[in-house]
Amino acid sequence: MKKLGKIYMTLVLLFLYVPIFVLIVFSFNETKSRSVFSGFTLDWYSKLFHNRIIMDSLMNTIIIAVAASIISTILGTFAAIGINNMRKVPKSLVLNATNMPIINPEIVTGVSLMLLFVFFAARMKFEFGFITLLIAHITFDVPYIILNIMPKFKQMDPHLYEAAVDLGCSPMSAFRKVVLPEIMPGVVSGFLMAFTYSLDDFVVSYFTTGSTSQTLPITIYSMTRRKVSPEINALSTIIFVVVVVILIVKNTIENRSRKAKGGEA
Numbered sequence: 730m731k732k733l734g735k736i737y738m739t740l741v742l743l744f745l746y747v748p749i750f751v752l753i754v755f756s757f758n759e760t761k762s763r764s765v766f767s768g769f770t771l772d773w774y775s776k777l778f779h780n781r782i783i784m785d786s787l788m789n790t791i792i793i794a795v796a797a798s799i800i801s802t803i804l805g806t807f808a809a810i811g812i813n814n815m816r817k818v819p820k821s822l823v824l825n826a827t828n829m830p831i832i833n834p835e836i837v838t839g840v841s842l843m844l845l846f847v848f849f850a851a852r853m854k855f856e857f858g859f860i861t862l863l864i865a866h867i868t869f870d871v872p873y874i875i876l877n878i879m880p881k882f883k884q885m886d887p888h889l890y891e892a893a894v895d896l897g898c899s900p901m902s903a904f905r906k907v908v909l910p911e912i913m914p915g916v917v918s919g920f921l922m923a924f925t926y927s928l929d930d931f932v933v934s935y936f937t938t939g940s941t942s943q944t945l946p947i948t949i950y951s952m953t954r955r956k957v958s959p960e961i962n963a964l965s966t967i968i969f970v971v972v973v974v975i976l977i978v979k980n981t982i983e984n985r986s987r988k989a990k991g992g993e994a
Contacts, residue, residue, distance in 0.1 A: 749969060756962035773959040780960060786948035787964075793859070793944065794927035797866035802920045804867070805874025806912070810904075812875065813882040824879070830872045838869060839936035846937060857939035865937040866930065870923035877919035881912040914986040921979045925972060 759768035777783060812823050830838060846861045889911070893903035909916075931946040938947060945968075949961055 752962050753966045753969070756959060756966045758959060761959055773963040777960045777963045783945070783948060783960065783964060786943050786945045789859075789942055790928060790945040793862050793866055794924050797863055797870050797927045798920050798924040800863075801867045801870035801923050802874050802916060805871045805919060805923075806878060806916055808871065809875045809878035809882065809912075810908075813879065824875075827872045827875050830869050831876065835869075835930075835932035836936075839865075839933040842868065842933065843936040856941075857937065858942040859939075861937045861939065862934060862942055862944065865933050866927045869930070869933060870927060873922045873926065874916075874919035877922060878912050878915040881915035885911040914983060917982055918979055921975055925975055928968075928972075 754766065755763060756773055757769050757771065758766050759770045759772075808827070812820055812827075815823065842861075842865045846857060846864075850856065885908070889907050890903050893907045894900065898906065929946070930944070931950065934944045935947055935950075938944065945964075949964070952958065952961060
């Protein structure tokens with residue numbers, strides 16, 4: 730039975746990752762062929778970094794992902810603190826409300842935000858672009874921050890904050906020296922998850938972007954309407970490597986946090 734389980738898991742992993750490995754291999758192909766590997770080259774990576782459209786979209790994507798992740802982390806952290814201090818019934822209602830953007834299909838979120846921005850654009854005379862993209866990304870990032878931080882409050886002794894205040898700490902000092910270190914693994918995990926989702930998002934960005942501010946997934950989508958260039962293979966390889974590194978960092982932080990708590994116990 731164990732052998733059958735291992736075979737099943739191997740097949741699942743092959744199904745998931747073989748297409749990605751094929752993409753990585755052909756990003757080093759000398760020709761544009763997607764079926765015959767004719768030789769090793771780094772030319773497509775060189776051409777990728779000299780492609781102005783892709784580089785501008787990449788820079789725009791990174792700026793939006795970083796800005797949205799930082800802002801949503803701050804908002805989500807304070808929201809999680811407020812939710813944690815609520816009574817049981819309001820707490821449950823608010824948590825369900827904050828989880829709605831996660832459960833909700835992305836196309837519904839994207840269309841809803843587009844209609845909201847159109848409503849305000851007609852009255853405030855602003856155009857779709859960087860600001861609308863940033864607001865949209867913050868909107869779907871905040872719930873993930875809250876989702877990562879709330880379990881840390883459950884693991885934390887609820888009387889630590891009160892004890893710190895009783896021993897002479899100001900409310901802000903008690904939060905900074907006692908509460909924040911306890912929830913920091915959740916804050917970091919939430920930030921990394923928000924950054925990854927912002928980097929990867931297509932559907933919401935598609936409905937809220939403008940002609941002057943496009944993200945990388947939208948640029949790639951517009952390029953795939955024509956014949957797919959190996960530059961996209963090279964770009965996808967780089968994105969895959971970056972995401973893998975982020976996941977490794979996230980898991981390393983969580984493992985160190987568990988070991989530290991285990992050592993203290």
